[in-house]
Amino acid sequence: MANIRDVARRAGVSISSVSNLLNHRAHQMSAETQLRIERAMDELHYRPQRMPPRTSGQPTIIGLLVPSIVNPSFSALAHQVDLSARAYRYRVLLGNSYRQEEEERAFITDMFAHGVRGIIVAASDIRQTHFVRCAEQGMRIVSYDNRFSGSMAADTRLVDSVSMDNVEAGRLAANHLIERGCRQIVFATEAALTLSRSNKIDGFLAALRSHQLPAYERVIEGNASSEYGDTEMFELGRALVSRILAMTPRPDGIVAINDALGIGLMTGLRAAGVRIPQQISIVGIDNISLAGFSEPGLTSVMPPLAAMAQLMVERLIKRINDPLLPPGEFLFPPTLIGRQSVKD
Incomplete structure (x- = not known):
């Protein structure tokens, strides 16, 4: 499905130009x-969902809370959210939580103090009491990369x-290795498991x-010096x-578990004299620019x-303007990008 970026690219204009036209x-x-x-x-069959008009005096700011901007995956997320919000x-006000409850609480407090009424929370347990109370007090929240549990009723x-x-x-990652002839396959990750890692x-x-x-015993876990290892994946x-x-x-x-850890693996394997992909093939997850x-x-x-970021921003703005709009769950399919780290 085409989005506002696709239209801008096809027309050879900026995203803000497309936004200007959509907003009269x-x-x-x-x-x-x-x-x-x-x-x-017309060529892309793009039919935008119209946003409700913004209430006069309403802050034009949303919040984005990530575990650490040092992690390239969250840097990429912040970039895409910012582009979508600008459209x-x-x-966007950015906060680093370092997966610490006191930092999450402080961010929420700051958002309310600034009059912000919508935040995106990345890779944190949204079931925590401070997030629940935040939502009950009127903050619109989108949880990124942390699905609802199967036992949670929609209402x-x-x-x-x-x-x-x-x-x-x-x-998808495992099947790609298997299709290329790999048979002794392992999964490398940090030991502190989040829902998405699990x-x-x-x-x-x-x-x-x-x-x-x-x-059996196919998962290799390492312990970072900081909890969850968000800032230490290369190492x-x-x-x-x-x-x-x-x-x-x-x-x-x-x-x-992610590309940063995969690149660290390749660096260490090459230093040990291992040829990639001839002796060991590697697949990462996230497709960061590096x-x-x-x-x-x-x-x-x-x-x-990009599509996920656009949807998150749209959902926040819609639910800010329409308090009766119920929350939803949106699941996006991944795509494998083949490069040279896997044998032919």
Whole structure:
């Protein structure tokens, strides 16, 4: 499904120009530019969902809370959320929680103090009491990369959930290695498991079982010095190399919990004299920009981050303007991006 970025790209204009046309500000552009945008919308069959008009005096700010902007995955998320918010003339206030409850509470307090009424919370347990109370007090929240539990009834949900299908991401990565001939496959991750990490592992193990491959002791966990290791994934990947090379039989394929850890693995393996992908193939998850510049290029499972960011911003603005709009759950399929880190 086409989005506002696709229209801007097709028309050869900025996202803000498309936004101006959608929000009845065509007087700010030439007739030729307006025609190009309208033609691009027709060619792409783009039919935008109209936002309700903003209440006079309402803050044009949303919040984004991430575990750590140092993690490239969350940097990419922040960039896409900012682009999406700008398309609707909103600004983004960014907070780093370091997965600490006191930091999350402080961020919520700051948002209320600034008059902000919508926040995106990335990779945190949205069931925590402070998030529940925040939603009950009128804050509109979108939970990113943290799906609802199966036991949560739709009529009890207070927040939106937007996530990549992490089970499918783990399955897709493992299947790709299996299809390329790998049989001794492991999953490398930080030991402190979040829901999304657990889901990726579940998909990975399901793929091994479906191909009658050994699934026991296939998850290799490392302990970072900071809880969850959000700022240490490159280093953790390097640290796991000695354990992986000591395994018997030696793995011939590795799925990394994210690209940063995967790049760290490749650096450590090359230093140990291991040829990639001839001896060990590696697949990451996230498709950060560095994946394409690593040596070799890292094959990765990609979330449709731009589309997810746009939906999250739209959901916040809609629910801010329409308090009766119920929260929803939105699951996006991943895509595998093949590079040189997996053997042919």
